[in-house]
Amino acid sequence: MKAAVITFPGSNCDRDLAMGFEKAGAEVVRVWHKDTEIPAGVDVIGVPGGFSFGDYLRCGAIASRSPVGQAVVDFAKKGGYVIGICNGFQVLTEMGLLPGALMRNASLKFVCRPQKLKVATTDSVFTSGYGLGDEVVYPIAHHDGNYVIDAEGLARLEGEDRVAYRYVGNPNGSTADIAGVLSENRRVIGMMPHPERAVEGAQGGTDGAALFRALAGMGADA
């Protein structure tokens, strides 16, 4: 399995994300934001956390319109797998690949701590390594993680079983405790918590490893 990890100016979780994939046995190629194509043979794209373009205008807004942005959209529209974490989640909503938006935390405070989550669906490759309702701890570190979606959009997400993770103890005011959502074809996921910061003991936990193992184990069917 081959993963592409995108780096924007201001990304700061790109190496951690690459390591998450590599530890699970995936081959990783690094892609710069000025690149206009995703390398051939890539099965999954990782859009990392950080503060792309200094969070100017809106978090993820400039990154989503960068040269590589269109390549990511095209890849997703052809059925490719994409995972966006933290700022990557903001980028994917700004691209329109995922519904809703991420606003300033209701507390107005930057939250940075290990966060308990509940796996809300196992019907996606990303969450297939967990059991439904499993509690996992991934670190969170964000100022703008307050997931907002209108009532109609929320009903659709719930009806289609597209909430991937929910917070146990809502840290940011997100609608319906939503921590991660899936696209309609279940191949694009966005999430505020950082599974790549929980893949080896030295990081304080390994709950995120199952996500990368499931992705790495996808084989050639992607």
Add this chain to the structure above:
Amino acid sequence: MKARVHVMLKDGVLDPQGEAVRHALGHLGFSGVEGVRQGKVIELDLAATDAAAAEKEVVEMCEKLLANTVIEKYTIEIA
């Protein structure tokens, strides 16, 4: 030609920053503030000389980048 774009959160979208400003105003003794909404103003210097054409272009800019129409609305002034 200049354009000024006002971007505001849509009605019904909770504005945590506006709420914080409202609370702070209350602490300063401004007890009559019943609501605060915070937005942004973006000023553009345009090469265009035709107001209608400029406005059309700025609408496109708003839709593509300047506003996130999932949560924000915008108004445009051309001068």
